[in-house]
Amino acid sequence: MSAPGATTYREALRAAHREALQRDPRVFVMGEDVGRYGGAYAVTRGLLAEFGPERIRDTPLSESVFVGAGIGAAIGGMRPIVEVMTCNFALLALDQIVNNAATLRHMSGGQLGVPLVIRMATGAGRQVAAQHSHSFEGWFAHIPGIKVLVPATLEDARGMLWTALQDPDPVLICEHATLYNASGELAPNAGAVEIDRAAIRRAGQDLSVITYGGSLAKVLAAAAELDREGISAEVLDLRTLRPLDDRTILESVRRTRRALIVDEGWRSGSISAEISARLMESGFFDLDAPVARVCSLEVPVPYPHHLEEACLPQVEGIVRAAKESLGHG
Amino acid sequence: MSAEPQTETREHALELWRQMRRIRLFEEKCAELYSAQKIRGFLHLYIGEEAVAVGTLQAITADDAIVAAYREHGHALVRGVPMPALMAELYGKAEGCSGGRGGSMHFFDAKRRFYGGYAIVAGGLPVAVGLALADKLRGLSRVTACYFGDGSIAEGEFHESMNLASLWQLPVLFICENNFYAMGTALDRHQAQLDLVLKARGYGVAAQSVDGMDVRAVERAAREAADRVRQGKAPFFLECKTYRFRAHSMYDPELYREKSEVEAWKKRDPVLTYAASLRQSGVLDADTERNLEQSLSRELDDAVRFAEQGTWEPETSLTRFVHAEKEAPQ
Numbered sequence: 001m002s003a004p005g006a007t008t009y010r011e012a013l014r015a016a017h018r019e020a021l022q023r024d025p026r027v028f029v030m031g032e033d034v035g036r037y038g039g040a041y042a043v044t045r046g047l048l049a050e051f052g053p054e055r056i057r058d059t060p061l062s063e064s065v066f067v068g069a070g071i072g073a074a075i076g077g078m079r080p081i082v083e084v085m086t087c088n089f090a091l092l093a094l095d096q097i098v099n100n101a102a103t104l105r106h107m108s109g110g111q112l113g114v115p116l117v118i119r120m121a122t123g124a125g126r127q128v129a130a131q132h133s134h135s136f137e138g139w140f141a142h143i144p145g146i147k148v149l150v151p152a153t154l155e156d157a158r159g160m161l162w163t164a165l166q167d168p169d170p171v172l173i174c175e176h177a178t179l180y181n182a183s184g185e186l187a188p189n190a191g192a193v194e195i196d197r198a199a200i201r202r203a204g205q206d207l208s209v210i211t212y213g214g215s216l217a218k219v220l221a222a223a224a225e226l227d228r229e230g231i232s233a234e235v236l237d238l239r240t241l242r243p244l245d246d247r248t249i250l251e252s253v254r255r256t257r258r259a260l261i262v263d264e265g266w267r268s269g270s271i272s273a274e275i276s277a278r279l280m281e282s283g284f285f286d287l288d289a290p291v292a293r294v295c296s297l298e299v300p301v302p303y304p305h306h307l308e309e310a311c312l313p314q315v316e317g318i319v320r321a322a323k324e325s326l327g328h329g
Numbered sequence: 330m331s332a333e334p335q336t337e338t339r340e341h342a343l344e345l346w347r348q349m350r351r352i353r354l355f356e357e358k359c360a361e362l363y364s365a366q367k368i369r370g371f372l373h374l375y376i377g378e379e380a381v382a383v384g385t386l387q388a389i390t391a392d393d394a395i396v397a398a399y400r401e402h403g404h405a406l407v408r409g410v411p412m413p414a415l416m417a418e419l420y421g422k423a424e425g426c427s428g429g430r431g432g433s434m435h436f437f438d439a440k441r442r443f444y445g446g447y448a449i450v451a452g453g454l455p456v457a458v459g460l461a462l463a464d465k466l467r468g469l470s471r472v473t474a475c476y477f478g479d480g481s482i483a484e485g486e487f488h489e490s491m492n493l494a495s496l497w498q499l500p501v502l503f504i505c506e507n508n509f510y511a512m513g514t515a516l517d518r519h520q521a522q523l524d525l526v527l528k529a530r531g532y533g534v535a536a537q538s539v540d541g542m543d544v545r546a547v548e549r550a551a552r553e554a555a556d557r558v559r560q561g562k563a564p565f566f567l568e569c570k571t572y573r574f575r576a577h578s579m580y581d582p583e584l585y586r587e588k589s590e591v592e593a594w595k596k597r598d599p600v601l602t603y604a605a606s607l608r609q610s611g612v613l614d615a616d617t618e619r620n621l622e623q624s625l626s627r628e629l630d631d632a633v634r635f636a637e638q639g640t641w642e643p644e645t646s647l648t649r650f651v652h653a654e655k656e657a658p659q
């Protein structure tokens with residue numbers, strides 16, 4: 001429940017949907033339970049009553065065809081927003097996302113653009129066990145032809161959808177499932193945001209902590225703790241995993257000379273591995289310490305609370321890794 | 330209800346022959362160019378199946394959309410994608426219908442609403458459903474014709490697409506080109522239910538089967554089917570029973586079927602049998618035939634010359650068309 005005057009991440013997303021549906025008659029929403037149920041994460045609740053079943057379309061449990069139909073509808077002149085309940089289920093539509101949405105423009109020599117937005121929940125932290133808890137946004141970030149957005153703040157939850165809808169190419173928005181209840185003040189005039197730049201969420205001099213999405217709050221909490229111990233951490237929110245904003249990352253690391261990446265994905269072959277590699281390639285001589293990473297343990301996310309906690313990046317581990325990077329191990 | 334009389338004019342009868350013959354010659358040339366290593370990669374020839382594309386596309390207007398698989402040369406030709414652009418695409422030249430980036434399996438012509446070219450078996454079906462959904466949402470009375478082989482029917486995407494198109498009453502004409510083989514796997518080794526029409530009916534989709542070696546029968550069935558899609562604004566499943574005379578692709582040694590089976594089907598060659606019937610009824614006389622053959626052969630030569638003289642796209646533009654371009658690159 002949000003405090004008076006406050007908005008939740010979910011409400012910010014819903015406002016973004018409402019605005020998009022009002023502004024552009026080509027926009028429609030489709031996915032499992034987006035209508036009568038109101039969305040598995042209640043993002044679309046109320047929209048069916050407001051916009052009707054033509055524009056808020058409940059689909060069968062058929063990820064591949066409704067994502068593919070989103071592609072066809074986008075080619076056919078519409079601006080679909082497809083909600084896939086979670087990124088775990090998006091794997092059933094991987095063929096359509098990777099082989100069609102991401103590929104058609106190139107394969108057709110520039111003739112076919114796919115202005116499609118696919119939203120999905122990602123991430124762990126709610127004890128829903130492995131098949132509902134994985135973080136695949138880093139995988140999607142591997143694919144040329146799509147963009148991958150990871151809104152961590154209310155402003156981005158409110159603003160990224162419209163920006164994504166303006167994009168002539170397919171855009172994935174991965175929303176961390178623990179963020180939907182996050183609340184805070186959101187300016188009434190909040191609107192579209194740029195999606196091509198990472199954001200410095202907290203300035204600092206001693207090291208750069210690079211993160212995104214559901215880990216941002218943990219990183220900010222760790223930065224506050226480090227601050228009490230006299231360590232000044234800069235916190236960088238990637239906001240977009242593809243394309244990566246190398247410039248902001250490198251500029252920050254050039255200032256602080258130390259980098260710690262916090263990513264809820266698995267370490268092997270992850271987006272954090274990619275960022276680390278880029279820092280080696282372009283920022284090696286700016287570094288005073290090896291690039292450090294805090295990722296999820298390499299196990300399917302377990303159900304019991306204590307094991308799930310132990311599996312995921314946590315404030316304590318982030319603080320420890322930051323100190324190690326600074327040589328205060 | 331169906332526009333039967335149109336098949337009866339002499340021009341139309343000859344046109345059906347011309348289109349089938351045009352595909353046949355084009356693809357025989359493709360095979361030749363493949364052996365000469367002018368065309369590379371996967372090449373799936375449609376030889377033997379021409380009556381399906383030619384017959385069905387008589388019922389599809391310029392406003393309608395077409396989604397095809399990787400055996401789509403014939404569909405693109407009948408659609409009117411210029412032969413030189415197709416040949417240049419096979420060569421991988423910049424003048425190709427997909428800028429040379431797609432090759433044989435990925436013909437696209439957005440202007441002509443020719444939307445593929447899909448090489449993932451059944452991957453085009455959901456896209457066709459979406460094109461039809463867009464038409465429905467936009468209040469446009471158009472049909473999306475979606476072609477796929479019998480192999481697609483084993484994929485989940487076929488079933489998801491049938492169900493959704495039926496549930497939402499979307500104007501898709503699903504055309505199954507049943508040539509009885511998915512690569513080397515015969516239909517009775519990949520399907521438990523061999524009556525494919527029943528599969529569509531199981532989803533509440535009206536369905537019919539037709540002899541895919543008889544262009545007139547295909548046209549008749551397709552007109553009726555397309556009418557039903559247009560009027561009922563609902564999907565239709567048309568199974569065309571056909572046969573490919575050639576291997577699955579140029580790499581296929583064809584170990585899975587007897588020569589005698591192929592020979593038996595070749596007796597029903599859709600181009601030859603139709604030409605014979607036209608000769609018999611006096612529609613196709615020797616002069617007409619010679620003139621048509623000559624003009625087709627000129628068209629083919631021009632296409633090959635065009636492709637030969639086409640340009641290779643410079644490597645500097647390799648990374649183009651991953652995303653939309655804001656301004657034209659130099």
Ligand SMILES: Cc1ncc(C[n+]2csc(CCOP(=O)(O)OP(=O)(O)O)c2C)c(N)n1
Pocket residue numbers: 400448449450477478479480481506508510511512577
């Ligand atoms: C999803 C997928 N699996 C496997 C293949 C390899 N493959 C290419 S064509 C083909 C057979 C398809 O047969 P069918 O759908 O009947 O079409 P036909 O080639 O007979 O026209 C297979 C298995 C593929 N392209 N896509």
